[in-house]
Structure formats: C-alpha cells, structure tokens
Amino acid sequence: MTLQTESATPPVAPNLRDVNRQMLIILDFGSQYSELIARRIRETQVYSEVLSYRTTAEQLRQLNPKGIILSGGPSSVYDAGAPHCDPEIWDLGIPVLGVCYGMQLMVQQLGGQVERAERGEYGKASLHIDDPTDLLTNVEDGSTMWMSHGDSVAAMPAGFETLAHTDNTPCAAIADHGRKLYGVQFHPEVVHSQDGIALIRNFVYHICDCEPTWTTEAFVEEAIREVKAKVGEKRVLLALSGGVDSSTLAFLLHRAIGDQLTCMFIDQGFMRKYEPERLVQLFRDEFAIPVHYVNARDRFIERIAGVTDPEEKRKRIGHEFIRVFEEESRRLGPFDYLAQGTLYPDVIESADTNVDPKTGERVAVKIKSHHNVGGLPKDLQFKLVEPLRKLFKDEVRKVGRSIGLPEEIVRRHPFPGPGLAIRIIGEVTAERLNILRDADFVVRDEIQKQGMYHDFWQAFAVLLPIRSVGVMGDQRTYAHPVVLRLIASEDGMTADWSRVPYDLLETISNRMVNEVKGVNRVVYDITSKPPGTIEWE
Structure with missing residues (x-):
C-alpha cells in the first residue's frame, strides 16, 4: 500500500x-x-x-x-x-x-x-x-x-x-x-x-534502516482515531459525489462516528447519465447509509451561464457547491464539520507553492484549482474534515477495499468534481450538457460491453464549442465534434493516451454520430500528461 x-x-x-x-x-x-x-x-x-x-x-x-x-x-x-x-x-x-x-x-x-x-x-x-x-x-x-x-x-x-x-x-x-x-x-x-x-x-x-510498517491497516486505524479525536460528539456533513474518494470517506466516517454522519448528494446537473439515481439507490438500499438528495441542477447551470474561462467555472461551481451545503445543512443541522474526499493531487495542483518572498520566483506553479480545494469561500461556515488528503487515487482504492467498499465503486473511473461542466469547452448550456451526457454514455457503455472498462484510467468525451460540416442521409449537417479521451495511468499525476484497437474507435464513432443528436464528428486525443493534462479544462 x-x-x-x-x-x-x-x-x-x-x-x-x-x-x-x-x-x-x-x-x-x-x-x-x-x-x-x-x-x-x-x-x-x-x-x-x-x-x-x-x-x-x-x-x-x-x-x-x-x-x-x-x-x-x-x-x-x-x-x-x-x-x-x-x-x-x-x-x-x-x-x-x-x-x-x-x-x-x-x-x-x-x-x-x-x-x-x-x-x-x-x-x-x-x-x-x-x-x-x-x-x-x-x-x-x-x-x-x-x-x-x-x-x-x-x-x-x-x-x-x-x-x-x-x-x-x-x-x-x-x-x-x-x-x-x-x-x-x-x-x-x-x-x-x-x-x-x-x-x-x-x-x-x-x-536509512527503515522497516515496512506503513500499511493500509495502519492508515485506516489512525484515520479513524484522528476523526474521532477531532469531531468528538459533533455532527459531520459529507459531500458525497458517488466516486471512490467520497464513497471511501463515507464508509470510513460511518465506521468512525456512525449516526453522527449525514451524507448529502447535491445533483448539480453535471453528472454522467443515470449516475445520480444509481448512487442514491446504492447507499440507501445496499449500504444502509442514509443520503439526503438535493436537486440543484437549474441553480448551478444558471450560476455559470455565460462563463467560458475554465478557472472561473471551477470557482463558481465550488462556491455554489458550498453555499448549497450551508443552506441545506441549516435545514438538517446544525453541523459543525464538512467532510470532503480531497486527495493529494487536488491539493498539489491547486496550490501556489514555494514562492520566494524576495524574488517572487515560483518554483511550482498552480495548474488548476479544484472545487474542493481552490474554490472554498473565505467565509466558509464549516470546519473541514479531510482524512484522505494525503492519498493518491490508487491508495484510496486500497483503503476502500479494506473497509468493504464494493468493486463497482472502487474501480470506477475518476470523475472531476465540477463534472461535465469542465468537459464542455466554453459556455455550459442545458443543450450542450445533454449532448455530452449522451456522448459520454456511448463511450462508457461500449468499453463495458467489450470488457475493456478496467483497461483505462479514464475514458470520456469532450465537447468542443465549434461546429463542422458533415453529411448524413444525403443531407448536410452542421454539428459539434466530440473529442474521445482514453487514458492509461497509474496515479493520474502522469498519463499517456491508450493505444486502443481501431475497431473500438470505429464502433464508438459510429454509435456516437448515429445515437447522439448534435454530433457529426469524432476525434481522438493522443496527448500525454505532461505536456497536456488529462482533462481539457
């Protein structure tokens, strides 16, 4: 581990x-x-x-x-x-x-x-x-x-x-x-x-004469002790997204503090197709962990209307995310702590670190902010509980398995906190969200059908804010291109594009232009990280 x-x-x-x-x-x-x-x-x-x-x-x-x-x-x-x-x-x-x-x-x-x-x-x-x-x-x-x-x-x-x-x-x-x-x-x-x-x-x-004593079990035991010591008898509100990070955190916190934990899932409208319904059903019916569901789709889309800058998107989504929690917590609360599944890559990529106070030279630069790190407002009403912020994604998976998280969630592809909003380049609208949600479903559905889901670190679609000419049924079309991104990685810090069979690319492309209204072209991103990033925004 x-x-x-x-x-x-x-x-x-x-x-x-x-x-x-x-x-x-x-x-x-x-x-x-x-x-x-x-x-x-x-x-x-x-x-x-x-x-x-x-x-x-x-x-x-x-x-x-x-x-x-x-x-x-x-x-x-x-x-x-x-x-x-x-x-x-x-x-x-x-x-x-x-x-x-x-x-x-x-x-x-x-x-x-x-x-x-x-x-x-x-x-x-x-x-x-x-x-x-x-x-x-x-x-x-x-x-x-x-x-x-x-x-x-x-x-x-x-x-x-x-x-x-x-x-x-x-x-x-x-x-x-x-x-x-x-x-x-x-x-x-x-x-x-x-x-x-x-x-x-x-x-x-x-x-250095070290012994191999740092294990999954050691982390879980200490994390539980740390949470208990920090929280005491206070109540904790968990920002549940359904990914492996927040789900592992939910299991860990439930083991540590039981009914003091309240999970809240905010459906901001940027989730993948069918995911909100599946998440609530899993936690309520199969895990016996209560989830408070909040439908805030219209509110979030309105909050980023007209915004094209990716950093501004993240910050607005992050601020709105916390505001919704504050409002809902007042109805359900009071709560003293907000728990988040923040990971170390979130922290390191969000931080302006090592700025020399004399020269102003920056040794490490901020790449992008994450909604659960860089987007927190200064007047945050909660104290934070973030037991996973020292872990990489693969480490969280090991912790999740050790405390009983099912493989369906443990091996789920990473998904950014702002969701599909940062996979739509430029302005986010309800129409564009529907196009990307359907296109993303085609990608996930096809690689699952072919038994290749776990061959990739991430597999998703990106919607570009341009249109191109096409021909379908002897008719001229003028629709969006979709970028297909299939990634191989160990921890998300570095990544390479996957050398996939042409048959898979062909099947995804054919399905996408036939099944997704508003798409007439599919391209494949062959950029590694670095120099690129996994996400486009």
Whole structure:
C-alpha cells in the first residue's frame, strides 16, 4: 500500500508522525516528480512527506526523519535566485539522497562544481556501474535510467566517489559513504528507470534502516482515531459525489462516528447519465447509509451561464457547491464539520507553492484549482474534515477495499468534481450538457460491453464549442465534434493516451454520430500528461 503526502509546505498532523516514527522527507525544489518520489517510498511501506525546500535543518531535526531526499527542479544551481536548502542539513547525521537538481545542489554546497554540460541528456540512458554496493545493490549494470538535465558535475566535493556513469555523464551516481550522502543525476522514481525502485529500496531499507510498517491497516486505524479525536460528539456533513474518494470517506466516517454522519448528494446537473439515481439507490438500499438528495441542477447551470474561462467555472461551481451545503445543512443541522474526499493531487495542483518572498520566483506553479480545494469561500461556515488528503487515487482504492467498499465503486473511473461542466469547452448550456451526457454514455457503455472498462484510467468525451460540416442521409449537417479521451495511468499525476484497437474507435464513432443528436464528428486525443493534462479544462 502506498500513501501520499501533504502539500509541499505545511507538515502533516503530528499524531500521524507520532504513530509512524519511521519516515522520509522529500524536500521539493519544484520538480514535477516530487510527489512521485513520495509515492515510490510509500510503495516500500514507509511513510513519507513532501515539504518545501525552505524547511530548516532545525525543523528537520525536530521531525527526526530516517532519511531526506532532495528532489529535482527546473533551475540551475548557479542561477541567481535558484532555490537552495539549509546547508546545515548536511551535518544532521541523517542520510540524504539528491536527485538530479538535488544532487547538483549537494555538490555545490559541499564545495564541488556544477557546470553547464556540453551536451544535455534527456530520456533514456544506460547506466554503467562502477561500485555495485550500497546504493546500487541489485541495480543491473547497463540498466536504463531516465535522464533530464542540462547541467553536470564538473568536480566532486571532498570525500565523494563515483558510483556510476553514463556515456554522456561521468558522475551519474555519487556517494560520501561515511556521511551517508548520495546523489543520482537520473530519476529513479519514474517508470522509465529500469531498476529505479531497487535503488529506492536500497536507500530506504539499507541506508536509512527503515522497516515496512506503513500499511493500509495502519492508515485506516489512525484515520479513524484522528476523526474521532477531532469531531468528538459533533455532527459531520459529507459531500458525497458517488466516486471512490467520497464513497471511501463515507464508509470510513460511518465506521468512525456512525449516526453522527449525514451524507448529502447535491445533483448539480453535471453528472454522467443515470449516475445520480444509481448512487442514491446504492447507499440507501445496499449500504444502509442514509443520503439526503438535493436537486440543484437549474441553480448551478444558471450560476455559470455565460462563463467560458475554465478557472472561473471551477470557482463558481465550488462556491455554489458550498453555499448549497450551508443552506441545506441549516435545514438538517446544525453541523459543525464538512467532510470532503480531497486527495493529494487536488491539493498539489491547486496550490501556489514555494514562492520566494524576495524574488517572487515560483518554483511550482498552480495548474488548476479544484472545487474542493481552490474554490472554498473565505467565509466558509464549516470546519473541514479531510482524512484522505494525503492519498493518491490508487491508495484510496486500497483503503476502500479494506473497509468493504464494493468493486463497482472502487474501480470506477475518476470523475472531476465540477463534472461535465469542465468537459464542455466554453459556455455550459442545458443543450450542450445533454449532448455530452449522451456522448459520454456511448463511450462508457461500449468499453463495458467489450470488457475493456478496467483497461483505462479514464475514458470520456469532450465537447468542443465549434461546429463542422458533415453529411448524413444525403443531407448536410452542421454539428459539434466530440473529442474521445482514453487514458492509461497509474496515479493520474502522469498519463499517456491508450493505444486502443481501431475497431473500438470505429464502433464508438459510429454509435456516437448515429445515437447522439448534435454530433457529426469524432476525434481522438493522443496527448500525454505532461505536456497536456488529462482533462481539457
């Protein structure tokens, strides 16, 4: 089981740290892979957190981690204003692993030299091992590692030696064994690195001397204790959406506080076809968890009428979402707490993190806000309960299974909080919603019929705000194109388009133009994440 970290700046709740004495800290220098490093550590069943590179040595000493990892980043260590860590970190006596930029920073701060490389190195490279012990135990000589750097180590600090090199990088892995300081120029955390997980295990288990104690059961037990301690005898209102996140949260909270929990499902009109009815039936009849249903479709559509900017859509939907909860809670309440199925990717993608107060330089930038993170109004009337905000999607599924959530929900494709509203590019209208809802149903229905639903991380349709000419039955048509998006991913942080059989694409296209009024063209999105995102908005 892997469990993910809090956002890049604030630490996690102290009681989690008390229970899980063994942990590793990742200092984030703005890498797109920082949270992936944490996830890989969690796969070894050791607890980890991502914190800002500004975290001081004294703060780290108080946290008492078993090891520290410095992430990669987009800067060069010799640039003016480049992010640097507290140099006293090197004297803490705690093992440190620098990854890419993190390795270069280690070299520079300890007296070595980093320079612009004659040739950059990007993509796959063969790793030639000079010292097969310690960090590189069980890493095969000649194994493929993923490179992404334009700088290289020109001179190593005193006490360091080379562990491995590539054809283009003389110092691909380095170590000061006596001080337990290690650096790798490549990215062992990405799936393209052949023996990357072996290297991470070596650092976690052998160098940091950790034990695999961070498990699903440990998380569930501590989350229940944390909820009970925080809520006491107060009542909790849960924003239920029917997805695996909020459903897992509903099961978890019901186990923790029983009848103190009230689930409310707000039908904002942006759900997929037949989902609202199925959700209410499941929870009321099969799970015996009461659900208060609110039909607010007209209200939400009116709230975003005329809005075309995706960020504004999300914020308005988020604000309206909370307002409806406040109004309905006054009728049902009083409630002191609002529970949300916020996940770590929601937090990290919604946050403007690591902004240097002196230079204003942003190391990590906001990609998009999520309605349950960036859209919360300042005058929110609830206190928040978010036990899942440290987890990735796959981790939530494991927790859901462990507490009895049925596979129908556990393996449900991720669905954004604002729903179909952000899969309609441009203005959202009732007519466009009906078109997209029917088109989306065709996609889901067909992949289920062909037994391919679980072959994809997500499979959905996007409606474009343009029309194109077509011919149907010897008649000219002027209708919308629909974008088909079929995604392969492990955690949603990175993703690739699925190489699906042409027969499937043909069947979906034929059904869509024949069954969905207002559609006469289907196109397939073959963009990965990065550089794109999974959702179009």
